[in-house]
Amino acid sequence: MSLKEIAKLTNSSISTVSRVLNDPSTKCASKQLKDRIWEVSREMGYLPNEAARSLQNVSRRDKKKNSSRKISNNSGNCNNNSNNADKNSTHASSSSRSSMYAENSQYSSMSTSGISSKHSNDSATSVLHFSVVIARISSLDKDPFFYELFRSIEEEVFKKRAVIDKVLYTNDNIDKDIASSDGVIILGRCSKKLYAQIEKANPNIVGIWRNPMKFNVDEVICDGKKAAEIAINHLVSLGHTDIAYIGNCSYESRYDGYCEALIRHGFALDMNLVRQTEQSFEEGKAAVNALLTLKKSGELDFSAIFCANDITAIAVLEQLSKEKKNIRESISVIAIDNIDESQNTKPLLTTIQIPRKEMSHLAINLLIDRIQGGHSDTVRIEFPCKLINRSSCYKI
Numbered sequence: 001m002s003l004k005e006i007a008k009l010t011n012s013s014i015s016t017v018s019r020v021l022n023d024p025s026t027k028c029a030s031k032q033l034k035d036r037i038w039e040v041s042r043e044m045g046y047l048p049n050e051a052a053r054s055l056q057n058v059s060r061r062d063k064k065k066n067s068s069r070k071i072s073n074n075s076g077n078c079n080n081n082s083n084n085a086d087k088n089s090t091h092a093s094s095s096s097r098s099s100m101y102a103e104n105s106q107y108s109s110m111s112t113s114g115i116s117s118k119h120s121n122d123s124a125t126s127v128l129h130f131s132v133v134i135a136r137i138s139s140l141d142k143d144p145f146f147y148e149l150f151r152s153i154e155e156e157v158f159k160k161r162a163v164i165d166k167v168l169y170t171n172d173n174i175d176k177d178i179a180s181s182d183g184v185i186i187l188g189r190c191s192k193k194l195y196a197q198i199e200k201a202n203p204n205i206v207g208i209w210r211n212p213m214k215f216n217v218d219e220v221i222c223d224g225k226k227a228a229e230i231a232i233n234h235l236v237s238l239g240h241t242d243i244a245y246i247g248n249c250s251y252e253s254r255y256d257g258y259c260e261a262l263i264r265h266g267f268a269l270d271m272n273l274v275r276q277t278e279q280s281f282e283e284g285k286a287a288v289n290a291l292l293t294l295k296k297s298g299e300l301d302f303s304a305i306f307c308a309n310d311i312t313a314i315a316v317l318e319q320l321s322k323e324k325k326n327i328r329e330s331i332s333v334i335a336i337d338n339i340d341e342s343q344n345t346k347p348l349l350t351t352i353q354i355p356r357k358e359m360s361h362l363a364i365n366l367l368i369d370r371i372q373g374g375h376s377d378t379v380r381i382e383f384p385c386k387l388i389n390r391s392s393c394y395k396i
Contacts, residue, residue, distance in 0.1 A: 129164075132185045138171075144339045185207075188208075204370055220359045222383045240303050333393070
């Protein structure tokens, strides 16, 4: 698989493909085209040039099988200039591949030289194969944060000249599908039952989630409870005392942080201000409409809304804009995640950043280090979250 073939399958130019794979933040292509380029490159097992110089263990049979796949798309180009960027490129075989995405990541750590792999007898030059288990949601399309987190993971794997063979959800055949992988990446809170399945099938695991899990596993975290406390503290500093919550409440660290922060500031918890949702755009819209109905009738009062994630907050901002004429004062909105879309709202969304790119980088390095035998004890890496102060919160 070469850049030329990827360009053909995605209906784009070689230079566009090269730019997207080498600089995911490029403005050269649309989001849809970039997604498609990454999808095809992973589907076909494309690896960057450096890997091609050392990979000599890929069978001709697998090359022929992967190269013969037909993938159609009707996306545009950046330009029609071609180059020799794919001169030394090749592909890595895999048993099954799903279509997903990738994003930029930065943060230097452990080396990946001399990686060994169960997929080759040539341990000095082989390619690592990973499985990704999406533990919390049923589809990446439903949650922009996990979508962007996965993109960061895939881009980091690509930089390490490795391959993601499988992307699995909780209802997939976990045991069978991940046993042949060199390592497993778990995204999102994982149940004990699911983790037991994964651990039994493959001992090389790293988890990326918001809070520590009580498993004997390497994990990279950014504390959701602390993020919620930062959000509430910011609203309180602006003079807010009646703060609504929209998000998941069951075993949810962000809800716990909301409650504890209010109590710490001496405010009573009003359960009428709490709206349980699955943290989607649609449910966020319904939740804020219910709160606004009570506010307009005088049955409930609040000056700020804390949303458990950005996509919920985006729905809230949209509804507040529609109801602007019916609401006397501006209502502050704050959330957690700092997804890309949060920079395009009106007003711009104030949010707590979860550093997904840095978390992805350290998680992949941690997993590779375990596969190499660099460490055997359980490792936990915690990243701090921080306030991204934009214009959706107001002083009262």
